[in-house]
Amino acid sequence: EIVMTQSPATLSVSPGERATLSCRASQSVNNFLAWYQQKPGQPPRLLIYGASTRATGIPARFSGSGSETEFTLTISSLQSEDFAVYFCQHYYKWPPLTFGGGTKVEMK
Amino acid sequence: EVHLLESGGSLVQPGGSLRLSCAASGFTFSSYAMSWVRQAPGKGLEWVSALSDSGYSTYYADSVKGRFTISRDNSKNTLYLQMNSLRAGDTAVYYCVQDGSNGWFGYWGQGTQVTVSS
Numbered sequence: 001e002i003v004m005t006q007s008p009a010t011l012s013v014s015p016g017e018r019a020t021l022s023c024r025a026s027q028s029v030n031n032f033l034a035w036y037q038q039k040p041g042q043p044p045r046l047l048i049y050g051a052s053t054r055a056t057g058i059p060a061r062f063s064g065s066g067s068e069t070e071f072t073l074t075i076s077s078l079q080s081e082d083f084a085v086y087f088c089q090h091y092y093k094w095p096p097l098t099f100g101g102g103t104k105v106e107m108k
Numbered sequence: 109e110v111h112l113l114e115s116g117g118s119l120v121q122p123g124g125s126l127r128l129s130c131a132a133s134g135f136t137f138s139s140y141a142m143s144w145v146r147q148a149p150g151k152g153l154e155w156v157s158a159l160s161d162s163g164y165s166t167y168y169a170d171s172v173k174g175r176f177t178i179s180r181d182n183s184k185n186t187l188y189l190q191m192n193s194l195r196a197g198d199t200a201v202y203y204c205v206q207d208g209s210n211g212w213f214g215y216w217g218q219g220t221q222v223t224v225s226s
Contacts, residue, residue: 034212036153043203043216044153055214087153091211095167097143097155 002026002090006100012108019075021103023088028068032092035064035073038102039084047086048073075105083107110134110215112204117220124194128220130187130204138162138182141207144189146200147219154200157189158207171197194224 003026013019023033031051036044046055048064051071061076075082088100116128128144143158157178158167166178177190187204201219208214 032211036213043219044213045216046208046212046214049208049212049214089153089155089212094211095155095158096169097158097211099153099155101152 001096002029002092002098004088004090004098004100006086006088006103008103009101010104010106012106013078014108015080016077017108019078019082019105021073021075021086021105023066023071023073023100025069025071025090029090029092031067032090033064033066033071034089034091035062036087036089037082037084038087044087078105110206112206112215112217114202114204114217114220117202117222119223119225120194121226122195122224124224125190125192126194126222128189128191128202128204128222130189130217132185132187132204132206135206137180137185141210142180142187143205143207143213144178144187145203145205145213145216146198146222147203148197148200151200156202158211159187191222194222196224198222199224 005024007022033051035048038044052064063074065072085102085104087102111133113131144156159178163180175193179188203219204217205213206215
C-alpha cells in the first residue's frame with residue numbers, strides 16, 4: 001500500500017499570503033496525484049489531478065506541482081473562501097487508493 | 109449538471125447490515141467507474157470500494173473486503189453498497205463519487221451517515 005503523508009498538519013496564513021502545502025508518497029506514484037479541498041459540512045471538491053492539471057472551474061491561484069514522491073499545492077494569494085482542509089490522493093497502481101491525512105489551512 | 113444523491117444511511121447495531129444507494133444524474137452513468145469513499149467523524153478520507161463502468165470489475169479496501177459488496181444498475185443510474193457484519197469502525201459519512209479517469213474523483217455526493225452502535 002502506498003502511504004501518503006501531508007505536511008504541515010495545520011498551516012496558519014493571513015489573507016493575501018501564499019500557502020504551500022506538501023504531500024509525500026511512500027513510493028513513486030509518477031504524476032497520478034490529485035488534490036481536494038473540503039470545507040466543514042461539505043463533501044470534498046476536486047482541485048487538481050495529474051499532479052498539476054486544474055479541474056474545471058478551479059481558480060488559477062491554485063497550482064499543483066511535483067512528481068514521483070514529492071508534491072506541492074500552492075495557493076498564490078489566499079482568499080477568505082480558501083480556508084479549509086486539503087487532501088492529496090494517489091491513483092497509481094491501485095487498489096488501494098489512499099489519501100493523505102490532510103492539511104488544515106487556517107486564518108492567522 | 110452532475111448530481112449524486114446518496115441514501116440508506118442510518119443507525120445500526122454491530123453485526124447488522126445496511127444497503128446504501130446513490131442515484132446519479134447529469135451524466136452518462138454507464139460510461140463511468142464509480143466509488144464509495146468514507147469519512148469517520150473528525151477524520152480523513154478512506155476509499156472503500158470501486159466498480160468499473162460495466163460493473164464487471166470490483167475493488168475493495170482490505171478493511172471491508174468480504175463484508176461489503178459494491179454493485180450498480182446502469183438501467184436505473186444507481187450505485188449500491190451492501191454492508192454486512194458492520195462494526196463500530198465503519199461509522200462514517202459515506203460518499204458516492206464519480207471516477208474521472210482511473211482513480212481521481214471529479215464529483216462527490218453530499219454523503220449519507222452510517223452509525224454502528226448498540
